[in-house]
Amino acid sequence: MYACCNIKKFLKLLVIDAVVIGLSFLVFTIGKTVSGSSASSGGDKAVPLPVIMYHSVYDTSPTEYIITPSQLDSDLAWLSENGFTSVSAEELVQYVHGKGELPEKPVLITFDDGHYNNLSEALPIFEKYDMCFIVSVVGKYTDSLAAADPHNSSYSYLTWNDISELISSGRVEIGNHTYDMHSLSGARKGCSRMEGESEEQYRSALSDDTSLLQNDIRAACGYVPFVFAYPYGKISPESIPVLRDMGFMMTLTCYERMNYITRDPDCLFNIDRFNRSGLLSTNDFMSVMLNEQKNKAECT
Ligand SMILES: [Zn+2]
Numbered sequence: 618m619y620a621c622c623n624i625k626k627f628l629k630l631l632v633i634d635a636v637v638i639g640l641s642f643l644v645f646t647i648g649k650t651v652s653g654s655s656a657s658s659g660g661d662k663a664v665p666l667p668v669i670m671y672h673s674v675y676d677t678s679p680t681e682y683i684i685t686p687s688q689l690d691s692d693l694a695w696l697s698e699n700g701f702t703s704v705s706a707e708e709l710v711q712y713v714h715g716k717g718e719l720p721e722k723p724v725l726i727t728f729d730d731g732h733y734n735n736l737s738e739a740l741p742i743f744e745k746y747d748m749c750f751i752v753s754v755v756g757k758y759t760d761s762l763a764a765a766d767p768h769n770s771s772y773s774y775l776t777w778n779d780i781s782e783l784i785s786s787g788r789v790e791i792g793n794h795t796y797d798m799h800s801l802s803g804a805r806k807g808c809s810r811m812e813g814e815s816e817e818q819y820r821s822a823l824s825d826d827t828s829l830l831q832n833d834i835r836a837a838c839g840y841v842p843f844v845f846a847y848p849y850g851k852i853s854p855e856s857i858p859v860l861r862d863m864g865f866m867m868t869l870t871c872y873e874r875m876n877y878i879t880r881d882p883d884c885l886f887n888i889d890r891f892n893r894s895g896l897l898s899t900n901d902f903m904s905v906m907l908n909e910q911k912n913k914a915e916c917t
Pocket of ligand 1: 849
């Protein structure tokens with residue numbers, strides 16, 4: 618009786634062990650497959666990509682969102698001396714679709730809001746260091762504000778002609794920063810979904826606004842942006858299918874985190890960026906960025 622019970626117990630334990638081992642193997646195999654497909658495809662390793670977010674550049678007292686031309690010069694010199702190569706959004710899109718390679722230490726450089734000084738002050742410095750950048754413009758600023766005062770580095774916005782000039786420099790890509798959703802004052806924060814708004818209403822509002830700027834840029838500059846920068850970094854997950862359907866291939870946030878680029882096109886959605894505050898030295902900013910500080914930044 619005792620022996621019989623023990624054998625039964627032993628067999629029962631054996632079955633349980635077999636099930637546990639079997640399940641562990643299954644979990645391990647699935648885990649390996651999932652991590653393999655998210656980290657790389659075709660044997661390529663994920664490439665770290667730091668992304669810098671600038672706004673305005675002119676000679677004044679620096680703020681969190683304004684740097685001086687000499688600070689920008691110092692940043693680009695630092696990146697150059699430390700082996701970084703600026704990459705374009707186009708190169709990244711090609712890479713995630715399996716075409717071409719990325720440099721050993723890529724960096725993506727972006728400017729938000731479409732300040733005229735991105736052309737007057739920043740472009741010559743990028744030419745000096747042979748680097749490229751993205752400027753994400755706000756349609757309403759260009760339509761309503763730029764025409765009145767087109768050529769003052771401290772407060773003007775880019776006109777359509779200025780945007781065309783940036784594009785024809787061959788080192789600037791234009792991003793969509795919404796036509797008229799660059800605000801925190803109303804019920805909607807940036808282009809995020811409002812409380813009580815149905816998904817359908819939200820999709821329609823985002824699509825209508827964003828299309829307006831896409832059409833303006835196409836008509837005025839013969840260029841169709843495929844990069845979208847969320848105003849103030851306010852993101853709603855429902856925005857992604859809308860933006861994808863419109864042909865966007867990269868979206869930019871304001872979370873201060875390192876990105877890891879694989880051969881998966883999805884990895885270009887919600888690219889995180891480090892705001893380059895003018896209150897930091899070049900060394901301090903680069904040190905924060907490359908140490909992957911995970912603080913959420915405010916951005917404009
Ligand atoms: Zn902005």
